[in-house]
Amino acid sequence: MEVHEEQIPDIPDLAEGGEAGRISEEQLMKFVADLPDGCRTVFNLYVFEEKSHKEIADMLGIKEHSSTSQLHRAKFLLAKRIKEYRNHEERK
Template sequence: MLRLINKRRREVSVKNAYTLENEMELIKECRAGSDSARKRLYTLYSNRMLAVCYRYTGDMDAAHDVLHDGFIKIFTRFNFRGESSLATWITRVMVTQAIDYLRKQKRVNQWMVYEEQLPDVPDHSETGDNSGISEEQLLAFVAQLPDGCRTVFNLYVFEEKSHKEIAGMLHIKEHSSTSQLHRAKCLLVKKINEYRKNEERK
């Protein structure tokens, strides 16, 4: 499951590297206040960033709100310094915006869960394969995870944050991060197995 997601992420990263040859010129124009440049930037990244926002919020209406606020922040400040690719920087802005949204909605409380309060989930997070499961379906399963599990899973898998970094970002204990990730993987495997059984019955 994680191998499939990371493989697709690497493929997208390589593809994007060839579509941003004029990246620095676009950045200069955006900083100069060019509306046409901002429109090009939005057109280039909006669909991909909407998917990022949806992965974190689990709700498409909320994802659109986060996307809107994220681009307003980008166009207002545009403090890109070139320490990473533009795509990586924009993704980071959207992730921060999504987490802020969840925190403002008080859904952050679900991250503060004690071990004994987590429902039991069979420990089969690394079993089986993902043949027959599309990337879109797998990401839809990720969006359906509980807020805490989903947020930790996204940060660990997609943003490649360590549990220590995640704990600092979400103001939780490092052990809580590892527990939430484990639970997320178990729930995803359960969803995948249920999906396969339903498909076999058709």
Template sequence: MDERILAEGCRKGEETARRALYESFAGRLLGICLRYAGDRTTAEDLMHDAFLKIYGAFDRFAYRGPGSLRAWIERITVNVALEWLRSRNRLTSLPLDEGRAQEPVAEPDPGQVARIPRDVLMRFVAELPDGYRTVFNLYCIEGYSHREIARMLGINEKSSSSQLFRARALLTRRIREYEKSQGL
């Protein structure tokens, strides 16, 4: 169904449009929620909350061309996940190592990462501490800058940068351990 027609049907509260929206985007939104929640049960709850918020907010949606509906509902879903993390104080910033330069980490090349199954990589991301995982998702997947992340999470830019660095270091270590265990 065309995005504009789908959005208009949802705005009017049409059940067929709502069902079509759900069927079209549930998998994608569940994936977003999984990246932030870290477990499927919580992610499903967050996705449900996101759809409720989306259905109730169609009067504020403005069609801006192909892909604008998807971008809009993904943004709402990310915000629902961030609200959940904030409400549970799961975004507490780790203290920075003041005065100590962080050791550079040689990240694996894309070819190495491509050999690892997607579900294994997603499990590694899900196992990151909440703050690391959130900053990693916002920066690497959603494409936000450290300034934007700092504003969204109520932390300073250096904390965002530090948490991303630590997330990458942990992921690099996990990838190397996996490669060694699999003989890659």
């Protein structure tokens, strides 16, 4: 699945940090799957289906601001999980 990285600038570079810092697509998708429902839904619609916040709000029956907030939270949680994963891998 193609990720439009320019749309998720708050997430660290996935190849950064040498071999220990690399995160596979499978691992990244697991992190996405583990997001809270609202965050995951908005993230998937915005990043993978390239929907606008207006379109997402209309589809989900939420306010546009809620879509923006959910995406921001999803990116924050993913960045945190990636950092934790890299720290764990570096200690191995």
